[in-house]
Amino acid sequence: MVRTYLISSTSARPGFCSWLEDEVRDWTFWWYGRRRDSGNAKWAQGLQQPSCSHRCPAYSGLQGLLGAITHCGTTAPLSTVQASHSSALPILAPVRHRLLAIIPNNAITKLPSYLDISLVATLLRRYRLGRVWAGSWCCRLEQTLATSVALARLGPVPSLLLHLPQISKAMKSAVSLLALAGAAAAADLPAIVAKGSKFFYPNGTQFFMKGIAYQRDIGAAGAKSDPTAKYMDPLADKDACKRDVPYLQDLNINIIRTYAIDPKEDHSYCMGLLQDAGIYVVSDLSEPATSINRDDPQWNTELFDRYKAVVDELSKYPNVVGFFAGNEVSNSANNTGASAFVKAAVRDTKKYIKDNQKRWIGVGYAANDDKDIRKEIADYFNCGKAEESIDFWGYNIYSWCGTSSMQLSGYDQQVKFFQDFSVPVFLAEYGCNLPNGAKGRKWEETAALYSDDMTGVFSGGLVYMYFQEENDYGVVEVKGSSIEKQDDYDGLKKAHAAADPKGITMDKYTPSGKSAQCPDVSKAWMAAAQLPPTPDKDLCKCMSDSLECVVADNLDVKSYGDLFGSVCGASPKICAGINAVTKLGNYGAYSMCSPKEKLSFVLDAYYQANGKTSDACGWKGAKIQKGTTASNCQKSLSDAKAQNSAIATATSNVSAPKATGGSSSGNGKENFGVRTAPSGVLAAGVVAMAALLTL
Template sequence: MKPFGFAPIAAAALSGALFASSVTATTAQSIVIKGSHFFYENGTEFFLRGVAYQPAVASSSTASFTDPLADEAGCTRDVPLMKELGTNVIRVYAINASLDHSACMQLLQDNGIYVFQDLSNPDTSINRDSPSWDTTLYSEYAAVVDAMANYTNVIGFFAGNEVSNSPNNTDASAFVKAAVRDMKEYISTKNYRSIGVGYATNDDANIRINLAHYFNCGDAADAIDFWGYNIYSWCGDSSYTESGYDQRTLEFANYSVPAFFAEYGCNSVTPRPFTEVQAIYGSNMTNVWSGGIVYEWFQETNSYGLVSVNTAASSSASKLSDFTSLSAQLAKATPSSTASSAYSVTNTVAQACPTVGSDWAASSNLPPKANAELCSCMVASLGCKANTGLSGNETSALFSTVCGLDSNACAGVSANATSGVYGAYSMCTSYQMLSFAMDQYYQSQSSASTACDFSGNAQVQSGSKSSSCSSLLAQAGTAGTGTVTAAPTGTGSSSGSSSSGSSTTTSKSSAGAVVVPRFDMGLLQMGAYAVVAGMAGAGMILL
């Protein structure tokens, strides 16, 4: 729901023990996953008492988002209030990986507060309308991992948020699941501690079951480590049954990874009474759900805020009535806990992958790993390549030309999430993919010089293959239709922990249009797709 655009116990003493932060600057414990539950390293079960933490960008600003974890003054203002509220988790939707987050992360850790961090941002995310998973996204997501992985109070990363939100865009889920797979592999390859990668879904009745099954099905290396549910069905003084919480709990009773509410807090009744808190942490739900994250900390035009920040003096924040009611409800919550040592994991079987049909368009066969080394090797090996500096419109037109001349030339860069057929180079940049398609046509014309011109937009080169490239290119095959199994060797595009940058706002991208070739239902569709910067106060975050 975050409004960026694109495409958002039985006694009080025991309750206090379960909800205690148990963390100081010197004794921070990582949160670990066992079966479908979270635990502190010492074996105490961990329930999320979270709040979404992402300020809107001022309407007068040219920035697309503000990084709250790089704002030490803001964290100094807000974290004591979070502790007063009873918060032990925040969810942050977007950060700038090049900035320094150490002060805020230390302050959060000192107060027993953990973080779920989304990997994308309004400028860099998977677009449900023209989805792709490519080396650019990989680099940006990996940079966020690099910036946050060494903070022990980071629980996990969201690889997407409400990307597929209706039956007609469920194909996008294949690309998000590929992001999950690659980021899990990246965390392992970098020898970081075990940090989960998950997904946050909306509550659409037509696709919610298929979504939950799809991200959990298949090889565990490809599947999510936790499931976040953005749900707003409990409004005012609703009930466990009237809200549908009972049905959602039944649906996840045998889910093999932790599930929790990644957003909740309907505001059709104000001030919000937050009576759902007693259900979320009550006996009907705690065997299945691991708590939840309230939407949201900052008061904005949508009126979901718990506090209001004085714009004239940003060092000041006022508690709103929703803060008071939520605090009271959390104080009364009494979840029944199971120690890790006493917990036997029984729900070990993954869900079955949904069948592709009229209401589900994502094959269980995922897009290829985003491998920048492979793409670079490919371009270096070509006899014909595109000129650099082409605009988005020029690239789009050239794709139409070359693929129209010979559709086979584009097989190696095609992507069809419904059939599950992907070219080995479909995860490369648009320039690299265009170069491959041009070279395929050039080769089909016996390397005639006139076949590598394209109105002066291509050039002949002496292709070469280094020894390190030979194996990768052999796996891809001459037509680019093979399967490359080698893990990417690239890293994130920036490193946050050592940056001296100070600006917490990130400017809107000026890179222009992103052009991708798509082969949907067997037909080539070309187009330029602009990455639209987020607009505070409108739409839902799709990161």
């Protein structure tokens, strides 16, 4: 349905303004009628008044100008407004959210809390408003004001543009700020930055996460996974995003967590919807079959390629806050050595982002709340050089169940523990479903999280989770193409709406936290400060090309484990070059190579050690090739050989030469709630090799 309106600039109540009020009144009462803010009620009541101009005295300066635009739209002689009704675009553009994020703090304090310019943007979306040229505002704050306003660029994911080419001197300051607000409606969400232990918008306003986990088929708190498991990329499903984003908005969500995305897919549609809805994203870098496994931890070229690909794909969207390099990889004292590989991933991914991105994008870790390693793991990821340590710390906590308190839940102890932490801390997962399942969740912890008891230390959190599945943690259930709200949906919505965390502005904040001391190696903590080397494809290729006995191309990767076990079991010392001893911080120079390259290395080492006889390369799945060494490989191969010889018999830390990486260099989890061996390298039953690679 297309409507055409003739607009007059001489009427005190012009046609467009009148039409705008008529069309928006019902929506306003519906939207604001659900809010308890008296200002909203006053505003909605104002729409019933006989004219626009009488409302202007209630506002002054910027407030009045913005109020006029919000309430009445604009007017222009002989201009045409074309509007076609569309119910396919229900997304509400969070213009006010963006406005508050970019204008100076002193201006923010002057804006009434109920000023919500998104009303206009919503109307544009709802009626697909095409173009309006205006000569004066409905409410005449200044008779001399002559302004041309364009409301344009309404595409599949439309946004609002305010173009103000003519500005009177009397209103120049206010209108300039309005132009800035209009630009915010059309521009990207402001990128979040970190300073000390806080997140901030670029204008200095503190950012608190009101988030939720958004991905199907995720086990709560690091459940085990199937190495062959497939995953559904939540940011590549246009229909699902179109269906779900309005509900995310309704829940007052400002950030989601995704646990696995496919970097080869197109994410522009979903990321655009999220951006228009004012929703940021923090994503894990791994996926079920390519992740750092607590039982067979590695940090190799294949994993680094995966991490870099995810960074490349998502970092182009300004509403991406950061990435998790791992999720609950070390979850008990007997697998703490795996944390060394995750921290190496943090180091290399941070370096890769720094080298390739122009803005801050954080790299962090999400830990479970295991009392036996709580202090050690937090200190480990926060200790050492800044380029090696996390940018933020996510905590998966499910200790507040049903009716509880800061003391009973232990939240007070979490606040105490992290009060001097040097980077932002937030709940990466929360939402205990005991004792009565998801339907019984009261969300008392949400109120606590955004209260003064916690906001000085914690930067909000993310609820686990959006989708209702077998684990019974969801707030909605998907039935075909429709959504069914669960019993805990409205409670979370109200808790988020009521949350009003009191932050601090960036200019008034002086970080006081300090990096932690690295924990001592003990029975409870088996990861030394020295990290695994940075994956180096060039070194690995040099090594692989130089070998004579290598893996046959037709050998199934599932058979690698048995062959590793056989060769290394027969001659353990030859496998030092691919081994990792995390309690000493010693890593073979080729421990970061691909599984195929590492298996070729041990096959050739055995072949060379046994006189290069035909039987020495007679393993099923091995073959002979002519090895070659390029001149530019000689130095790095020599350094690697020396490193491998040193660690073969070492009983203490052996510093790695710079050529093979080490913790001083860097460029690129356990997975997302499901755990798998990376690339299926070690098959079940490879006891000998597993013993060599673990601590």
